Amino acid sequence: MTTYLPIADQPSELHDPHTFISKYVWSQDHKVIAIQYGSTAVFVGLIALVLSGLMRLQLGYPNTFAFIDPSNYLQFVTMHGMIMVIYLLTALFLGGFGNYLIPLQIGARDMVFPYLNMLSYWFYLLSVLILLASFFVHGGPTGAGWTLYPPQAILRGTPGADMGIILMLASLAVFIIAFTMGGLNYVTTVLQARTHGMTMMRMPLSVWGIFVATILGLFAFPALFVSAVMMTFDNLIGTSFFMPAVQSLGQNVAHTGGSPVLFQHLFWFFGHPEVYIVALPAFGLVSDVLSTHARKNIFGYRMMVWAIVAIGALSFVVWAHHMYVSGMNPYFGFFFAFTTLIIAVPTAIKVYNWVLTLWQGNIRMTVPMMFAMGFIFTFIHGGLTGIFLGNVTIDLPLSDTYFVVAHFHMVMGVSPIMVLFASIYHWFPKMSGKMFNVTLGKIHFWATFLGTYAIYLPMHYLGILGVPRRYYAIGTTSFIPDSAMALNANITQAALFVGVMQLVFIINIIWSLVKGKPAGHNPWEATSLEWQTPDTPPHHGNWGEKLPVVYRWAYEYAVPGAKDDFVPQNIPPEEVVMLPGAGKYVNRSEEH
Amino acid sequence: MNLFRILSEKPWIGTPLTAEGLAVEVSQAPVMVPEKIALRFFLGVVGVLFGLFSIAYFIRMRVGDWRPMPEPGTLWFNTLLLFMASIVLQWTHHRLKHGREDGIKAALTAGAVLTLAFVYGQFAVWQQLRTAGYYIASNPANSFFYVLTGIHALHILGGLWVWTRAGIRVWSGTSPDKISLSVELCAVYWHFLLLVWLVLFALLSYT
Numbered sequence: 001m002t003t004y005l006p007i008a009d010q011p012s013e014l015h016d017p018h019t020f021i022s023k024y025v026w027s028q029d030h031k032v033i034a035i036q037y038g039s040t041a042v043f044v045g046l047i048a049l050v051l052s053g054l055m056r057l058q059l060g061y062p063n064t065f066a067f068i069d070p071s072n073y074l075q076f077v078t079m080h081g082m083i084m085v086i087y088l089l090t091a092l093f094l095g096g097f098g099n100y101l102i103p104l105q106i107g108a109r110d111m112v113f114p115y116l117n118m119l120s121y122w123f124y125l126l127s128v129l130i131l132l133a134s135f136f137v138h139g140g141p142t143g144a145g146w147t148l149y150p151p152q153a154i155l156r157g158t159p160g161a162d163m164g165i166i167l168m169l170a171s172l173a174v175f176i177i178a179f180t181m182g183g184l185n186y187v188t189t190v191l192q193a194r195t196h197g198m199t200m201m202r203m204p205l206s207v208w209g210i211f212v213a214t215i216l217g218l219f220a221f222p223a224l225f226v227s228a229v230m231m232t233f234d235n236l237i238g239t240s241f242f243m244p245a246v247q248s249l250g251q252n253v254a255h256t257g258g259s260p261v262l263f264q265h266l267f268w269f270f271g272h273p274e275v276y277i278v279a280l281p282a283f284g285l286v287s288d289v290l291s292t293h294a295r296k297n298i299f300g301y302r303m304m305v306w307a308i309v310a311i312g313a314l315s316f317v318v319w320a321h322h323m324y325v326s327g328m329n330p331y332f333g334f335f336f337a338f339t340t341l342i343i344a345v346p347t348a349i350k351v352y353n354w355v356l357t358l359w360q361g362n363i364r365m366t367v368p369m370m371f372a373m374g375f376i377f378t379f380i381h382g383g384l385t386g387i388f389l390g391n392v393t394i395d396l397p398l399s400d401t402y403f404v405v406a407h408f409h410m411v412m413g414v415s416p417i418m419v420l421f422a423s424i425y426h427w428f429p430k431m432s433g434k435m436f437n438v439t440l441g442k443i444h445f446w447a448t449f450l451g452t453y454a455i456y457l458p459m460h461y462l463g464i465l466g467v468p469r470r471y472y473a474i475g476t477t478s479f480i481p482d483s484a485m486a487l488n489a490n491i492t493q494a495a496l497f498v499g500v501m502q503l504v505f506i507i508n509i510i511w512s513l514v515k516g517k518p519a520g521h522n523p524w525e526a527t528s529l530e531w532q533t534p535d536t537p538p539h540h541g542n543w544g545e546k547l548p549v550v551y552r553w554a555y556e557y558a559v560p561g562a563k564d565d566f567v568p569q570n571i572p573p574e575e576v577v578m579l580p581g582a583g584k585y586v587n588r589s590e591e592h
Numbered sequence: 593m594n595l596f597r598i599l600s601e602k603p604w605i606g607t608p609l610t611a612e613g614l615a616v617e618v619s620q621a622p623v624m625v626p627e628k629i630a631l632r633f634f635l636g637v638v639g640v641l642f643g644l645f646s647i648a649y650f651i652r653m654r655v656g657d658w659r660p661m662p663e664p665g666t667l668w669f670n671t672l673l674l675f676m677a678s679i680v681l682q683w684t685h686h687r688l689k690h691g692r693e694d695g696i697k698a699a700l701t702a703g704a705v706l707t708l709a710f711v712y713g714q715f716a717v718w719q720q721l722r723t724a725g726y727y728i729a730s731n732p733a734n735s736f737f738y739v740l741t742g743i744h745a746l747h748i749l750g751g752l753w754v755w756t757r758a759g760i761r762v763w764s765g766t767s768p769d770k771i772s773l774s775v776e777l778c779a780v781y782w783h784f785l786l787l788v789w790l791v792l793f794a795l796l797s798y799t
Binding site for chain 2: 007112113180183184185187188189191192193199200201202218219222223225226229230233237238239240241254256257258259262265266269297301302305306309552553555
């Protein structure tokens, strides 16, 4: 056995790419790949945003828009959901921020397998192209709903039953391959490429969130892969894994005996961890943003890490709470309701800790901080309705109503998006070297924050009235009053307003890239390593000649007696500048 | 690496410093070749994949239309081939570990040939079953048989891609360390796929 040097001790073998192609297209630099991932994800996200606007037009003003027929509507629903959950949120949090922050925050020069990392992006792009191609094939994209439940997903009569569903399943399979390549990289890099002094428990919470979410993804995505493969066989070859004997358009189908509920179990065995694949990175990123802009160490760091790990583990045993209405043994329902409510405990710990981090902090009301605090609001609201829906008896009547739509959009739509904006505004100065326009940022925040409340708060009422979700048009019923229709129109107005206001964000980003003022290397006075790079934006290899050495955790804010109110992770204790007469710098707990 | 010890560290407490002023590493990652860690995680992913297929198999089996299908004797022969491939790769790894490079090329070639023979053997079983009238869509038991063996064969072929990289290193005469690592990774992968195959074979025969 030969001796093997830790990555932090290996001589740098990076060669600066010189041609345009190797620098920006076939790049193996994690920062470029992160930006490629991020911009692709934002691009498809904008498509999904437009789709949601079209859905809202139909719901708010039925019988007005001739170009939206029931098939189109279902296709919009499906593509909006799938793009937002997988191709935007998963890709942007892990492919985008994971790629950018892991090496920089742990003090590595790059990912451990840069080539694999590059392949991961190009497979992701391929999956996006396959997905978008389904808009242009015969029959259009699938309209099966983002959960793709059989039997209707592959029966004639469902929109996109020709090519749409095939392309959807193929795209998902390619995405999973891309994710696995990226995920192996993130996990290995966190475990093996940390610089000297960077112990696991000194990593910023962003890295912890991304790390645990990646492990979840690696072990949850196979379930989606398995169901996609078996559904493809049912569809193309006529097997009966999931397809029962049913009549379709007056004809008996060729399938017998398949189990649609089996698909649901497989799908949600992926689908529930997927919620936390999105949420855990968001939890991590928002913790760092809150701590930095509140000028306080994150409250209960260890508890935050434990909560991330506990939520990750629990997320694999709650999946059937998505299936209460599918019919199951009552003891099953009891078990899954129990685990679902248990998972609220570590989640609540995190929320308390965020609030306690703010308490008596020296809060700087920057744009990222506003979005981070907005997240606390939206997440609490979405989380509380989750406790309602986690109970079988409450879920049964509400499951097919707008209450559920409101719940998951608050908890899994608006909340992660708030964190994404907080993170983009927070790290934009590092990624580009330019500062964004603060006024536009604040306009963007208030429009998004208040606007999304105007969309989703009323939806809860619609749901309690019994307004069913997934319907193209509600028509006239005895139980839905006219005022509900008026409310629907108001929701649509708010949705269109929020959608249009995202242009402010896009304009701000583009304008700032061109004309923004130089941001300096550490505009937020943050402690973690990515703000201590010799160049901003960081060059290839990140650290110049020597890797940084880490002396403390990432939350050394408001240090008593120190000249600045923060001490970066890589400043040796003897080099910390103190106020006159304040004595020598000591790590805080040694005072006692 | 003790997870509980890592998680009980208190990072806000100043840790004792070494002579160079560096914190004493409480939970410095054990030094491992990154490829080995990545392979472990990858095998975990593959394990979950086949595990989920097996669970689906058990659930689907309980529906009344399940008619067990016969397992051709050829499968035993194929199993033997894969077993031998695994042994040959282990032998190669063992030899390289002790710094001996003679016979490596022949052994690697033998491993690949045995593996390809296994894949071809599986294909031959498919042909036998088809001629005997066991089509993929005629019964769920058949569907699972074809899908499980097919996915397993694809994983084996994926392994051959890694084998090709090891082969390139051997024939181009790269440093022995790199060759040794490649071959070791191949060997571990092959053992794992052998294990998966044994479990699948038992599963398919059991019904």
